[in-house]
Amino acid sequence: MPSNSPIKSISSRTKLVLWLIQLLLLIAGLIYLCLFKSFSVVADINQIFTVEQSDDIRVVSERIEQQHLRQHVLLVAHEKRDNAIEYAEQAAASLRTINGITVNLKFGSLPQLDAIVKDYLPYQHAFVSNAYKNVLSSGSADDVFTYQFSLLNEMGSPWVASTLEIDPSLSLADFFNQQNLPTTGLKNDQGYLIAQQTNQAGASIYYVLVNFVSAGTGLDLNIANDIATKIAELKQQNKEHTTGVHYLATGAAFFTANASNSAQTEMKVFGGISIIATLLLILAIYRSALSVLCTLFVISVSMLYGYSALRLFFTEVNILTLVFAVTLIGIAADYSFHALSELRFSKLNRSNPLLSIRSSLLLGFITTTAGYLILVFTPLSLFQQIAVFTMAGLLGALLTVLLVYPSLAGFIVKKPTAIPGFITRLNRWQKILVKKRVNGRWQIALLVLLLGGLSLVENVDDPRTFYQSSADLISQQQQITTILNAQWDSPYILIAGDTPEQTLQRSEQLIEPLTQLQQQGVLSAYASISQWLPSIATQIQSQQLVKNAQQSGLFEQLNTVLGLVVGSTPSDYKQLDFTTWQKSQVAALFNDQWLQINGRFYSIIKLKGINDSKEIDRILNNYSEVVFVDKVSAVGKQIGQFRHHLILIYALALIAAMLVFWLRYGVINAITAVSRPVIAMIIALAMSALFFGSLSVFNYVAGILILALGLDYCVFYAEHGHCEKITLTTLISALSSLLVFAILIVSSTPAVSQFGFTVFIGVVVVFTISPRLALVSKRNI
Amino acid sequence: MLGKLTQCLLLCALLLSGHTLANDFSNFEVKQGKGQFSQAKHFTFLKRAIKSQGEFVIYEQHVYWHTIDPVSSEMLLLPSGIYRRLNTEKAYQTVTKDKQLNRLLAKLLSGEIDEHDWKITAIEQCYKLIPKLDDVALLFAVVELCSADENHRRIVITDQQKNETHISMQITSKELTEGDMNAVKLTH
Numbered sequence: 001m002p003s004n005s006p007i008k009s010i011s012s013r014t015k016l017v018l019w020l021i022q023l024l025l026l027i028a029g030l031i032y033l034c035l036f037k038s039f040s041v042v043a044d045i046n047q048i049f050t051v052e053q054s055d056d057i058r059v060v061s062e063r064i065e066q067q068h069l070r071q072h073v074l075l076v077a078h079e080k081r082d083n084a085i086e087y088a089e090q091a092a093a094s095l096r097t098i099n100g101i102t103v104n105l106k107f108g109s110l111p112q113l114d115a116i117v118k119d120y121l122p123y124q125h126a127f128v129s130n131a132y133k134n135v136l137s138s139g140s141a142d143d144v145f146t147y148q149f150s151l152l153n154e155m156g157s158p159w160v161a162s163t164l165e166i167d168p169s170l171s172l173a174d175f176f177n178q179q180n181l182p183t184t185g186l187k188n189d190q191g192y193l194i195a196q197q198t199n200q201a202g203a204s205i206y207y208v209l210v211n212f213v214s215a216g217t218g219l220d221l222n223i224a225n226d227i228a229t230k231i232a233e234l235k236q237q238n239k240e241h242t243t244g245v246h247y248l249a250t251g252a253a254f255f256t257a258n259a260s261n262s263a264q265t266e267m268k269v270f271g272g273i274s275i276i277a278t279l280l281l282i283l284a285i286y287r288s289a290l291s292v293l294c295t296l297f298v299i300s301v302s303m304l305y306g307y308s309a310l311r312l313f314f315t316e317v318n319i320l321t322l323v324f325a326v327t328l329i330g331i332a333a334d335y336s337f338h339a340l341s342e343l344r345f346s347k348l349n350r351s352n353p354l355l356s357i358r359s360s361l362l363l364g365f366i367t368t369t370a371g372y373l374i375l376v377f378t379p380l381s382l383f384q385q386i387a388v389f390t391m392a393g394l395l396g397a398l399l400t401v402l403l404v405y406p407s408l409a410g411f412i413v414k415k416p417t418a419i420p421g422f423i424t425r426l427n428r429w430q431k432i433l434v435k436k437r438v439n440g441r442w443q444i445a446l447l448v449l450l451l452g453g454l455s456l457v458e459n460v461d462d463p464r465t466f467y468q469s470s471a472d473l474i475s476q477q478q479q480i481t482t483i484l485n486a487q488w489d490s491p492y493i494l495i496a497g498d499t500p501e502q503t504l505q506r507s508e509q510l511i512e513p514l515t516q517l518q519q520q521g522v523l524s525a526y527a528s529i530s531q532w533l534p535s536i537a538t539q540i541q542s543q544q545l546v547k548n549a550q551q552s553g554l555f556e557q558l559n560t561v562l563g564l565v566v567g568s569t570p571s572d573y574k575q576l577d578f579t580t581w582q583k584s585q586v587a588a589l590f591n592d593q594w595l596q597i598n599g600r601f602y603s604i605i606k607l608k609g610i611n612d613s614k615e616i617d618r619i620l621n622n623y624s625e626v627v628f629v630d631k632v633s634a635v636g637k638q639i640g641q642f643r644h645h646l647i648l649i650y651a652l653a654l655i656a657a658m659l660v661f662w663l664r665y666g667v668i669n670a671i672t673a674v675s676r677p678v679i680a681m682i683i684a685l686a687m688s689a690l691f692f693g694s695l696s697v698f699n700y701v702a703g704i705l706i707l708a709l710g711l712d713y714c715v716f717y718a719e720h721g722h723c724e725k726i727t728l729t730t731l732i733s734a735l736s737s738l739l740v741f742a743i744l745i746v747s748s749t750p751a752v753s754q755f756g757f758t759v760f761i762g763v764v765v766v767f768t769i770s771p772r773l774a775l776v777s778k779r780n781i
Numbered sequence: 782m783l784g785k786l787t788q789c790l791l792l793c794a795l796l797l798s799g800h801t802l803a804n805d806f807s808n809f810e811v812k813q814g815k816g817q818f819s820q821a822k823h824f825t826f827l828k829r830a831i832k833s834q835g836e837f838v839i840y841e842q843h844v845y846w847h848t849i850d851p852v853s854s855e856m857l858l859l860p861s862g863i864y865r866r867l868n869t870e871k872a873y874q875t876v877t878k879d880k881q882l883n884r885l886l887a888k889l890l891s892g893e894i895d896e897h898d899w900k901i902t903a904i905e906q907c908y909k910l911i912p913k914l915d916d917v918a919l920l921f922a923v924v925e926l927c928s929a930d931e932n933h934r935r936i937v938i939t940d941q942q943k944n945e946t947h948i949s950m951q952i953t954s955k956e957l958t959e960g961d962m963n964a965v966k967l968t969h
Contacts, residue, residue: 113919131874146867150854153820153833154865154876155846155886158920161944165826177876196914202897204913561851563829 012353012406019403023301026308033311041221041317042256060494060595060602061629067592072101072227072251073480074210075195078244081206085192087245088208091234095212098226104211106191111585117162119584120172123576125546126539127175130511133542136549144549145557151177152558168564169555171546179531186484195483207248207483214253221260221319228257250477258470262748263319267326270743274329275299277739285420285732286340290411295336298400302332305396306389313388314381320467321385323744323752327705327759328390330740331368332397334712334733335361339401341729343409345419353409354402360719363660364712365398370656371708374649375701378642383701419724427727430771434722447679450686457689460696461639463632466751488527491613491630493605493620500578503601504535506625510605513619522616524609529590532581539575547573639697646700653704654678657711665718669773673718676770677710677762684762691757698754706762709737713770722774734767806908808928809892813840815961816932816952820848823945830947837950840957842887843965857967858887864967873967885917889924889936890950899924 010018033039076091078084092105120127128136135147151160151170159176167173186193186209193209214223231249238245278299279292286292306328310317342357354361372394375387493510497503507530514526534542549555581587582594595602610616617628654674661670681703688699713730720726741763744756815838822831835848844858853868856876863883864873877883885898894901898917899910907927912918918941925937932952939945 135869143869146852146854146869149831149833149852150848150865150867152831153822153848153854154856155938155946157876158940161824161940161942164824198897204897561829561831562827 011351012409015403016407019399022399026305030304030308030311033308037311038315039311039317040315041260041319041322056496056598056600057494057627057629060496060597061631063595063597064492064592064604064629065631069252070214072212072214072253073249073484074212074231075207075248075480075483076210077205077207077246077248079203079205080244081189081194083245084194084206084208087238087243088192088210090238091231091247092210094230094234095210095227098223098230100215100220100223101227102213102215104213105208107188107193107209108588111589113158113162115585117159117172117176119581119586120176120576121163121166123539123574124167125169125171125543125573126575127534128171128542128546129174129178130515131178132171132174133545136545136554139552139554141554141557144554148555148558149561152561164562168559168562169546169550170558171542197483209484212251221256224253224256225260227251227253248476248480248483250473250480254473254476255469258473259467260319263323266747266749266752267322270323270326270740270747271329273743274326274736274740278329278333278736281732281735281739282337282340285728286344288344290408291340291344294340294405294408295333297404298336298397299329299332301400302328302393302397306393309388309392310385314385317385318382320382320749320751321389323747323749324382324386324755325389325393326744327737327740328393330737331390331709332393333736334364335394335397335401336405337732337736338364338716338729339405341725341732343405345725345728353406357720358402360716361398361402363715363719365394366660367657367711367715368394368708371653371704371711374653374704378645378649379638380642380697419728423724423728423731426731427722427724430727430774431722433768434771434774443675443679447682450682454682454685454689454695458694459640459643460694461636461643463635463639466696466698467749488606488608489610490632491607491610491616491628493526493607493616494627494629495603495605496625496627497601497603498599500601501535501537503603504530504533504578505537506623507603507605508534508538509623510620510626514605517616517619522610522612523607526605526607527590527593528605529593529603532586532590533576533578536575536577540573543573543575643697643700646697646703650681650703650707653707657707661714661718669718672775673711673714673773676714676772677707677766679769680710680762680766681706683765684758684760687761688754688758692754696751696754698751699758702755702758702762705759706766709759709763710766710770713766714773717771717773722771726774727771730767730770734763737763806892806894808931809894809926809934811839811891811952811955813957814952814955815839815957816950816954818846818948818950820949821947823947825943837890838957838961838964839891840962840965842884842891842893844887844890845961845964846890847964857965858883858890859965859967860884860887861967882917882920885912885914889926892926892934894926 074088074091074095076084076088078087088105092103095101095103132147135143138144148170151157151174152164154160154177157173157177159173160170163172163176164170186195188194195207195209197205197207199205212227214220231247231254235247240246275296279296282292282295283289303325306325310321338357338361339354343353346356369391372387372391375383376391378384495503495506495510497506507528511528511530514523514528517523518525593604593606595604607616613628613630613633617630617633620626620628658670658674661673665673684706685695685699685703688702689695692699713733716726716730738760741756741760744752745760747753747756815836817834817836819834820832824831832851833848834850835846837847838845842860844856846856846858848854848856855866855873857864857866857873860883863876863886865876866873888895888898894908894910898913900913902909902911904925906929907925910921910924910926912921912924920940921938922941922943923939925935925939927935927937929935934950936948936950937945938948
């Protein structure tokens with residue numbers, strides 16, 4: 001053991017002073033951070049994953065995401081339209097009391113058929129559908145007439161009657177026929193946007209739209225909570241069975257508030273139970289109120305360190321990080337257990353009470369921190385945050401134990417206490433178990449079998465499976481999208497250009513492949529500005545095509561049927577440019593599909609009913625400046641890659657641990673030490689696969705914690721041999737960890753539950769098999 | 782007093798019976814059947830009507846509308862949308878997936894008139910139907926539905942621009958062959 005280190009020469013009082021100084025510095029730093037650095041806790045689960053994208057695409061997609069996050073919809077429903085409007089007015093007034101949101105109840109008129117036609121009529125023959133173009137290109141007068149007459153004869157098309165007089169070629173009517181106006185579910189009634197539906201009893205239900213947008217970028221957690229509370233109050237105030245009013249609401253605020261409340265509740269419940277159980281455990285073993293207070297103090301300081309580190313390194317922390325942070329209670333308390341066991345069950349060394357466990361504590365800290373340090377380099381911010389919080393927390397716990405406990409030694413223990421009888425018995429069983437160890441070949445065979453089994457297990461990387469949204473919120477969202485007829489999927493296509501014309505040209509190149517994908521069933525619908533506004537080049541081409549057809553006499557049959565005298569073709573064809581189109585009635589419906597950022601122009605194509613996003617991505621790869629933005633899929637892909645990288649991470653962690661053990665205990669013993677947590681991790685993963693039916697990245701990340709905790713146990717057995725004190729300490733350490741991770745298993749968030757289960761099994765296994773390392777200790781020789 | 786009460790009751794009974802009669806569309810209903818149609822579209826700004834004729838098949842509100850003269854084109858009105866196929870095409874093309882519209886058109890052609898969809902006024906042998914839904918009102922300002930007998934009906938659709946579409950339908954059979962049944966499916 002190192003006996004001449006500089007720390008030995010420092011007195012307990014000096015250690016306490018040093019600890020106080022560093023704590024004051026920490027508190028000063030934290031105050032500075034609180035005052036001068038922005039920090040927020042977000043509850044949007046999607047933000048825990050970041051996707052690697054090029055700079056401009058990231059900026060644009062973030063802008064779109066922020067816009068989406070800010071938008072909220074409330075539908076106020078009633079069988080009587082006037083009542084629906086009255087309750088909508090009340091809801092809007094209530095929402096307006098929240099600072100930081102803008103509430104819209106009255107809107108400009110929706111585009112009417114005649115007004116839409118009026119915007120397009122001056123640009124004769126500029127708008128021709130692909131189908132019409134194909135018929136014209138065929139050059140067959142009969143085919144042209146058949147096509148035109150079927151349009152003329154069609155039932156239920158209002159466009160023919162509105163355009164025929166000005167455009168007898170019917171090309172504009174056909175162009176409009178091919179379009180679908182967005183938000184057809186709403187009608188403007190005296191400024192209110194109202195959707196009308198028939199319920200199962202056959203009665204009409206009127207839904208009045210209240211739209212509200214949060215100011216600034218993104219969504220503040222407090223605003224989200226305020227919004228959710230206001231809507232809950234409205235529902236409470238106007239109960240459906242007494243007033244007949246029904247509210248449907250959706251938007252990020254509701255999901256955020258729900259996730260936040262659920263996480264906060266879990267944090268309080270899990271944290272509370274963990275702390276109480278840990279403290280009861282200490283009380284039962286050490287039978288001292290001061291031991292309980294000391295451990296509570298270590299946990300509190302470690303939490304303070306963890307929180308300070310989060311504030312220092314991050315500006316935004318996910319609420320899920322705080323749920324995972326509960327695990328620090330179980331790990332940080334370990335340092336206190338080791339120190340308390342040393343102080344209570346050993347002969348007290350007054351000058352340096354923790355001297356004999358100092359190197360074990362440091363070695364344990366290094367191995368655990370190394371495990372978490374690896375997580376810092378992962379691409380997933382959630383794991384980075386958990387790792388930073390835990391590492392800083394462990395440092396705080398270690399410093400507190402090493403620097404404060406020596407001063408408290410005299411109070412903690414008056415005289416050495418006897419180790420409880422059941423620990424003696426457990427220690428005896430452990431020794432028997434170590435002697436009856438399984439043959440190495442069998443161990444290898446079992447591991448190979450389990451690894452083979454694990455290679456067949458399905459790995460789920462879809463981030464949507466990591467959390468569970470409220471069924472009620474999902475139901476409301478689905479009802480609203482159905483009522484408003486706005487069921488667009490979250491992936492979209494982003495097209496960039498240096499000018500509006502270039503962006504439009506690139507967009508219209510996609511119409512044909514998208515139509516083909518639609519016919520193949522890869523997607524059910526898409527909405528692009530270029531469907532309503534072809535590029536200038538395409539408009540000129542269309543006008544030339546119609547002009548040639550007219551001059552070739554292809555329209556004669558139709559003119560005869562209509563009784564029209566063939567006139568001359570216009571000589572001054574005009575084209576509709578993007579700036580003029582932006583003032584049109586239709587353009588207002590596409591505001592969220594056009595962006596101008598840093599002098600570039602971006603168009604968004606919305607997609608519906610995507611069945612095969614890989615195929616869309618593959619097709620779009622052939623086009624320049626076109627990106628298929630599918631965050632869920634990209635995150636899933638990234639998680640999949642990370643999962644594969646984890647194997648490398650495991651290997652690195654084990655090599656690092658091997659080196660440390662090799663230097664201290666020799667190569668054979670190093671292999672034995674490293675194999676303990678590896679066996680535990682593989683068994684834990686296999687059990688998790690059996691329990692959940694599949695594995696996720698959270699199970700694999702739990703493996704790192706098993707390695708870290710397992711190596712920690714191995715260090716203590718290797719350093720101190722098979723003594724009862726170490727059996728006691730590792731038992732309490734394992735029990736406190738198990739308490740925390742067992743509670744996580746019941747979390748409503750699948751990711752937390754998966755993580756908790758795997759660590760739980762891993763800790764049980766590693767606690768059972770790590771005493772084998774006692775054979776390494778020189779104290780047993 | 783009793784006389785007045787009797788008169789009042791009689792009047793109420795008359796009104797009620799009239800109301801019942803007004804809503805009796807059983808004569809128009811065609812669960813299944815086939816026949817011929819002729820159609821004439823009168824645009825206010827054209828001197829002559831656009832005339833066409835052909836055949837139709839109706840099966841449980843699925844309508845196959847085959848124009849034969851002056852050009853051949855087929856139209857399918859299904860719950861999922863309206864589809865069109867020209868004689869030059871192999872597959873049907875989607876005209877609209879507007880469910881409100883195709884549901885109403887299919888119901889109108891198969892004579893299933895629902896009071897939830899229309900404001901109904903009875904005029905002699907005809908009914909005047911005004912759509913209740915705003916979306917539909919954009920297409921049909923008013924619809925006149927007349928029936929001379931069980932197998933013959935006349936429909937006049939007037940749009941917002943006062944253009945009129947006159948449709949005359951003659952049901953020739955209520956038995957459908959396998960070919961007729963296939964015609965009302967989008968699978969072919």
